Amino acid sequence: MNAVAETQERRATKEEVEDFSSITPRDRPRALTVRVIMTPEVFTARPEWTLLEAARTMRDRRVSGLPVIDEHENLVGILSEWDILADLDRAVGVGTVRGILDLLLEAKEGRAATARLEQCIRRLEKARVAETMVHRVVTVDPETSMGEAARLLRKYSVHRLPVMDGGRLIGIVTDENIVDALS
Numbered sequence: 001m002n003a004v005a006e007t008q009e010r011r012a013t014k015e016e017v018e019d020f021s022s023i024t025p026r027d028r029p030r031a032l033t034v035r036v037i038m039t040p041e042v043f044t045a046r047p048e049w050t051l052l053e054a055a056r057t058m059r060d061r062r063v064s065g066l067p068v069i070d071e072h073e074n075l076v077g078i079l080s081e082w083d084i085l086a087d088l089d090r091a092v093g094v095g096t097v098r099g100i101l102d103l104l105l106e107a108k109e110g111r112a113a114t115a116r117l118e119q120c121i122r123r124l125e126k127a128r129v130a131e132t133m134v135h136r137v138v139t140v141d142p143e144t145s146m147g148e149a150a151r152l153l154r155k156y157s158v159h160r161l162p163v164m165d166g167g168r169l170i171g172i173v174t175d176e177n178i179v180d181a182l183s
Contacts, residue, residue, distance in 0.1 A: 044069065067137070
């Protein structure tokens, strides 16, 4: 491998990149690794949690999805707000944006939206994360390039990729992390 190729293949470390301005926007997808752009603090859920517990965690932590880990800290799934809405749609018929809007309009117009809203609450209290989560999770390792992570997000139509190192969850990279690194 010649010197030019070595320079192009070299990836910046977190220590070398205190801010992304030292790498041109054009070179960032190849130069930056997931380790540099990931969020190291990951909020997680447990399979036995109710959907209500998971939804509250997402709201309180201001995240739209949670990796699901078991009692041995193994990654066993991932749960997103959309997964919860899809569950509500299957169970009650209000999980879609249209269904939620219909529910709100019914309440505003004085129609009996209360019963459907109560059904939603009961479902959130009853259903478990394990029933609703996605079991096949796309993951990356910390040395994956930002460009490859972006390709995987697009290919699998997901918004987050858990970062695994030796079978251990060490972070999460989201579409927002990639946009932030590119801007």
